[in-house]
Amino acid sequence: MPHIELAAVSKSFKTNKVLDDISLSADAGEIVVIFGPSGTGKTVLLRLIAGVEEPSSGEIRIDNQDMADVAPEHRDVGMAFQNFALFPHLNAFENIASPLRARAQGESQVKDGVARVAKLLKIDHVLGHAPRELSNGQKQRTALARALASSPKLLLLDDPLRNVDAKLRFEMRLELPRLLRQAKSTVLYVTQDYKEAMALADRIAVLAHGKFVQVATPQDIYRKPATLSVARLFGDPTINLAETTIGDDGTIALAGERLAVDPSYEAWAGRKVIFGVRPEAITVRQGNGTGLKAQVMAVTPLNERTVLLLQTAAGAELLASLPSSSTAIPKAESGVEVTFSLNGAHLFDHETGAALTGGSA
Amino acid sequence: MTAAADHMTRPKTSSRFLRRALPYLLSLPALLVCIGILIPFFTAVYYSLMRFRLNLPQLKGFIWFDNYINFLSDAAFWNTVKISLVYAGVTVGVELLLGLGIALLLQKPTRFNNLASILLLLPLMTAPALAALMWKLMTNPNFGILSYFVSLLGFSNFKWASDPSTALLTVTLVDVWVYTPFIMILLLAGLRSLPKAPFEAAALDGVPRSFVFFRITLPMLLPYIITASLFRLLDSIQQFDIIYSMTQGGPGDTLMVFQVQSYLEFFQYTNVGRSAALLIILWAITFLLSNIFIKQWLKLRERAHGGA
Amino acid sequence: MDHTSTFERIVRGILIALVMIFFLFPIFWIVLMSFQTNETILRIPPSMVFEPTLSNYSALITGTLKTTAGNLDIAFMRNLGNSVLLSTASVALALILGVPAAYAFARFRFRLGEDIAFTLLSFRFAPPLLVLLPLTLYFKQLGLTNTYIGLIWVYQLICLPLILWIVRGYFEDISPDIEHAYRIAGNSWWQTFRKIAVPLAMPGIAAAGLLAFIFAWNNFIFALILASADKQPVTVGALAFVTASGIQYGQIAAAIVLSIAPTLALALYAQRYLVEGLSLGAVKG
Numbered sequence: 001m002p003h004i005e006l007a008a009v010s011k012s013f014k015t016n017k018v019l020d021d022i023s024l025s026a027d028a029g030e031i032v033v034i035f036g037p038s039g040t041g042k043t044v045l046l047r048l049i050a051g052v053e054e055p056s057s058g059e060i061r062i063d064n065q066d067m068a069d070v071a072p073e074h075r076d077v078g079m080a081f082q083n084f085a086l087f088p089h090l091n092a093f094e095n096i097a098s099p100l101r102a103r104a105q106g107e108s109q110v111k112d113g114v115a116r117v118a119k120l121l122k123i124d125h126v127l128g129h130a131p132r133e134l135s136n137g138q139k140q141r142t143a144l145a146r147a148l149a150s151s152p153k154l155l156l157l158d159d160p161l162r163n164v165d166a167k168l169r170f171e172m173r174l175e176l177p178r179l180l181r182q183a184k185s186t187v188l189y190v191t192q193d194y195k196e197a198m199a200l201a202d203r204i205a206v207l208a209h210g211k212f213v214q215v216a217t218p219q220d221i222y223r224k225p226a227t228l229s230v231a232r233l234f235g236d237p238t239i240n241l242a243e244t245t246i247g248d249d250g251t252i253a254l255a256g257e258r259l260a261v262d263p264s265y266e267a268w269a270g271r272k273v274i275f276g277v278r279p280e281a282i283t284v285r286q287g288n289g290t291g292l293k294a295q296v297m298a299v300t301p302l303n304e305r306t307v308l309l310l311q312t313a314a315g316a317e318l319l320a321s322l323p324s325s326s327t328a329i330p331k332a333e334s335g336v337e338v339t340f341s342l343n344g345a346h347l348f349d350h351e352t353g354a355a356l357t358g359g360s361a
Numbered sequence: 362m363t364a365a366a367d368h369m370t371r372p373k374t375s376s377r378f379l380r381r382a383l384p385y386l387l388s389l390p391a392l393l394v395c396i397g398i399l400i401p402f403f404t405a406v407y408y409s410l411m412r413f414r415l416n417l418p419q420l421k422g423f424i425w426f427d428n429y430i431n432f433l434s435d436a437a438f439w440n441t442v443k444i445s446l447v448y449a450g451v452t453v454g455v456e457l458l459l460g461l462g463i464a465l466l467l468q469k470p471t472r473f474n475n476l477a478s479i480l481l482l483l484p485l486m487t488a489p490a491l492a493a494l495m496w497k498l499m500t501n502p503n504f505g506i507l508s509y510f511v512s513l514l515g516f517s518n519f520k521w522a523s524d525p526s527t528a529l530l531t532v533t534l535v536d537v538w539v540y541t542p543f544i545m546i547l548l549l550a551g552l553r554s555l556p557k558a559p560f561e562a563a564a565l566d567g568v569p570r571s572f573v574f575f576r577i578t579l580p581m582l583l584p585y586i587i588t589a590s591l592f593r594l595l596d597s598i599q600q601f602d603i604i605y606s607m608t609q610g611g612p613g614d615t616l617m618v619f620q621v622q623s624y625l626e627f628f629q630y631t632n633v634g635r636s637a638a639l640l641i642i643l644w645a646i647t648f649l650l651s652n653i654f655i656k657q658w659l660k661l662r663e664r665a666h667g668g669a
Numbered sequence: 670m671d672h673t674s675t676f677e678r679i680v681r682g683i684l685i686a687l688v689m690i691f692f693l694f695p696i697f698w699i700v701l702m703s704f705q706t707n708e709t710i711l712r713i714p715p716s717m718v719f720e721p722t723l724s725n726y727s728a729l730i731t732g733t734l735k736t737t738a739g740n741l742d743i744a745f746m747r748n749l750g751n752s753v754l755l756s757t758a759s760v761a762l763a764l765i766l767g768v769p770a771a772y773a774f775a776r777f778r779f780r781l782g783e784d785i786a787f788t789l790l791s792f793r794f795a796p797p798l799l800v801l802l803p804l805t806l807y808f809k810q811l812g813l814t815n816t817y818i819g820l821i822w823v824y825q826l827i828c829l830p831l832i833l834w835i836v837r838g839y840f841e842d843i844s845p846d847i848e849h850a851y852r853i854a855g856n857s858w859w860q861t862f863r864k865i866a867v868p869l870a871m872p873g874i875a876a877a878g879l880l881a882f883i884f885a886w887n888n889f890i891f892a893l894i895l896a897s898a899d900k901q902p903v904t905v906g907a908l909a910f911v912t913a914s915g916i917q918y919g920q921i922a923a924a925i926v927l928s929i930a931p932t933l934a935l936a937l938y939a940q941r942y943l944v945e946g947l948s949l950g951a952v953k954g
Binding site: 383384385387388389390391392394395397398399400401402404405408462463466467477479480481482483484486487488489490491492494495496497498499501503504506509538541542543546547550595596599601602605606619620623624627633636637640641643644647648650651654655 | 681684685688689691692693695696698699702710711712713714715766767769770772773774776777779781782785788789790791792793794795796797798799800801802803804805806807822825826829830833858883886887888889890893903904905907908911918921922925928929932933935936937940943944947
C-alpha cells in the first residue's frame with residue numbers, strides 16, 4: 001500500500017485551474033521530485049498535501065486514510081518553505097523546537113531533539129540567534145531542521161535550495177540525499193532545477209500546465225522523455241530540435257540533407273515530426289565521410305564537457321558536447337562530419353509533442 | 362526520535378463545517394456593529410419622511426418628501442448650508458496651507474525636527490470640546506490672555522465668539538489649532554517617503570528651488586494632499602463638538618452648522634422629522650464626497666502595499 | 670550636504686518658533702491658570718509672576734469648594750472616573766471583539782467580510798447624529814439610556830471600526846507561509862493566532878488600541894446625548910462644570926488640565942505608535 005496517494009486532485013482559484021486531475025502515489029521512504037518551471041502549481045500541490053489548502057476535487061490519502069477532514073496539525077507532515085518562513089520573533093532553537101513542543105514533549109526531549117537535528121545540519125552554533133541574524137544558508141538549514149525535527153513520516157520540501165547561493169546549493173545537493181535517507185521519511189521535493197531533480201530523486205514527476213506529463217525514474221526521464229517539453233527541460237545544453245517530415249524511406253530532412261538515422265523510422269513515413277538529438281549523442285569527426293557536413297563555429301569548455309557550436313552548410317545550428325578529456329576535439333573554423341547515435345535521438349509528434357520514439361531500449 | 366511520531370497513530374478528524382464557519386464566527390461582533398449602525402440609519406431615513414414631533418405624538422404620520430421640500434424655502438436651512446460650507450472650506454483651506462508649510466519646515470529628520478513634530482501632536486490629542494473650552498477661557502473679555510493681547514493691538518472690547526462678526530473667526534481658530542497637526546503628520550509622512558532620486562537630479566542640474574517645489578514636490582505630494590484634505594473636509598462639514606461647546610450655534614444662528622442645527626431641532630424643538638431630514642441631506646453630501654475620497658484612498662493603499 | 674544659508678536657517682528657526690508658540694501656548698496657559706487663584710486670574714494686565722496655589726486641584730479632588738457663599742459640591746472626579754471606565758472598557762471590548770475579526774478579514778476571503786468592511790468604511794464619514802438620534806429613541810425603549818453598558822456598546826461604534834481598519838492591515842502583512850509553518854508543525858488555528866499572528870501584529874494592535882482609547886476619551890457627542898450627569902465623561906462634564914460653577918475660573922482650568930492630561934501623556938509616551946496608527950489608518954487601512 002503506498003504511503004501517500006493523490007487521486008484525481010484538481011485545484012482552481014476562481015477561474016484559474018492550477019492543478020488538473022493530478023494522480024500520484026509514493027511508497028514509504030521514497031523520494032519523489034516534483035519538477036516543473038515556476039508558476040506551474042508545484043507549491044499549491046504541496047500545500048494541498050500539507051492541508052493548508054483544500055483541493056477543489058479529488059482525494060488525498062495518507063496511509064490509506066482520506067485527509068479531507070484532517071487538519072494540517074494532525075497530518076504528521078514536515079514542510080520546508082522556499083522563503084524559509086521562519087518565525088521572526090523566535091530564535092533558531094525555538095523555531096526548530098516548535099514541532100516537538102506541539103507534540104507536548106518534555107523539555108529535555110525537546111533539547112535533545114533540536115540538538116540532534118541541528119548537529120546533522122551543522123547549525124548547532126547559531127541556535128541562539130534570531131532569524132534576521134542568520135545568513136541565507138543558515139536560514140535554509142534552520143527551516144530544514146524544523147521540518148525534520150519531529151521525524152515526520154512525510155516530508156514536503158518546497159524548492160529549499162532556491163534562495164541559496166550557488167556554492168551552498170552545490171554543497172547541499174551532495175548532502176541532501178544522505179540527510180533524506182537518514183530521515184527515513186517519504187519525501188516530496190519540489191524544484192525547478194533539473195540537476196537537483198536527477199541527483200535526489202527515486203522518481204521524478206514532471207508537472208506542466210497543471211498535469212503530470214511524465215512520472216518515471218531519472219534515467220527514464222532523461223533517456224525516454226514522454227514529451228517534447230520534458231526533453232527540453234532536462235539536459236544541458238538543451239536538446240537540439242528540428243522540424244521535419246519523415247520520408248518514405250524512413251529518412252529525415254535535416255539541414256538540407258536527407259539523413260538515415262534509424263530504419264525503424266519508416267513506420268512513421270509521411271508524418272510531420274520534430275526530431276531531437278541530445279548534444280552528447282552527436283559524434284563529431286574530422287574528415288569526409290557519409291555524415292552531415294558542418295563547420296565548427298565556437299568551442300566552449302564547460303567543466304567536464306566541451307560544447308561545440310556547429311553550423312551546417314544550409315545554415316542550421318547544432319550544439320554538440322564532447323568529453324573535455326577527449327583527444328579529438330576539433331578547433332574552431334574547422335570542417336567536421338556529424339553523425340547521430342541512436343541513444344540520444346528522439347522523434348516527437350509535431351502537434352502534440354508526444355514522443356514517438358526515444359532512442360533504443 | 363520515534364516517540365515523536367507515535368502519538369499520531371490515527372490522525373484526528375475535525376468537521377469541515379466548523380472550519381468553514383470559522384471566519385463567520387470570528388466576524389460576528391463586527392456584523393453586530395454593522396447592524397447597530399444600519400438599523401438606526403434606516404430608521405432615520407424613515408423618520409425623515411414623516412411628520413413626527415415628540416411633544417405632539419398624535420400628529421405622527423407620513424408626509425413623504427415634504428420635510429425636504431420645505432427646506433428649499435426655509436431661510437434657516439440655507440443659512441445652515443452656507444455656514445457649513447464656509448466653515449468647512451475656510452478651516453480646511455487654512456489647515457492645508459499651514460500644515461503643508463509646517464511639514465516643509467520640519468522635513469529633514471533631525472532630532473530637533475522630530476521633537477518639534479511630536480510636540481505638535483498635542484493639540485490633536487486634545488478633545489475638541491475641551492479645546493473649545495480652553496479657547497473660551499483665553500478669549501474671555503474680562504481676563505482672557507488673548508483678549509488682552511488683542512487690546513494691546515488697539516481692539517478693546519473684542520467680543521470673540523459672542524459677536525456675530527467674529528464668531529466664525531474664533532471657532533475657525535480653535536479648529537485650526539486642533540486639526541492642523543493632523544494634516545501636518547500626513548504630509549510630513551508623505552514628504553519623507555518621496556523618492557530621493559528626482560531631487561538629487563534636480564540639485565545636480567542646478568534647478569531653482571521654486572521650480573523643484575511646484576513641479577516636483579507638489580505633484581508627487583498630491584495624493585497625500587488630496588487624502589488629507591478630503592478627510593478633513595468630510596469631518597469639518599459635520600463639526601459639532603467645537604461649535605456646540607463654544608456657542609451652541611450662536612450668537613443667533615451665525616454658527617448653525619448641520620449637526621448643531623439638527624441637534625437643536627431634535628432636543629429643543631423635538632422635531633424628529635425635520636432633524637432626520639437635515640441629517641439625511643448632510644449624509645448625502647458626505648456620501649458623495651467620500652466616494653470620491655475612497656477611490657483615491659484605495660489607489661494610495663495600493664501604492665503603499667505594493668511598495669512595501 | 671547642507672546648502673542652506675545662515676539667513677535661511679534663521680528665518681526657518683523663527684518660523685518654527687512661531688508655530689510652536691501658537692500650538693503649545695494654550696496648553697501652557699491653561700496649566701498656568703490652574704495654579705492661579707481667581708484673584709490672580711482676574712488681574713489685568715495678566716502676569717507670569719504670581720504665587721502658585723494648589724487649591725484648585727485640591728477642591729476638585731476632594732470634591733468640595735469653600736466659597737464665600739458657602740460650600741459647593743463638585744462632582745468632577747466622578748466625571749474623570751467615568752472617562753477612565755468608559756474608555757478603558759470600550760477599548761478592551763473592542764480589542765477582544767475586533768482583533769479576531771480583523772484576522773478573519775485578513776486571512777479568509779468571504780463575501781460577508783467584504784460586505785462588513787465596505788459598510789463600516791462607508792459609514793466612517795457619516796454624521797454621528799444620524800445614528801445617535803434614532804438610537805436615543807431605541808435606548809429609551811430598551812432601558813439603556815444612561816447606563817454604562819449602553820454607553821460602552823455605543824462606543825464600539827467609534828472603537829471597533831478603527832481597530833478593524835488598522836489591525837487588518839498588520840495581519841495582512843504577515844506572510845501566510847509563517848502561519849502555515851506553525852500549523853504544519855502541529856498547532857491548531859487558535860494556537861497559531863495566539864502565538865504567531867497576534868505577537869507579530871502587536872505594534873499595529875497597540876497603535877490601534879491607543880488611538881481608539883484617545884478617540885473614546887475625547888468623544889463628546891455620544892456622551893452628551895446618551896448619558897446623564899452621573900455617567901458623563903470629562904468632555905461633557907467640563908462643559909457642565911463651566912456653566913454650573915460660573916466664576917471659579919481656576920477650577921475650570923484645573924478641570925481642563927486633568928481632562929486633557931491622560932491623552933497628552935499617552936500621546937507623548939507612545940507617540941511612535943500614534944503617528945504610525947494615524948498615518949497608516951489614513952493611508953494603509
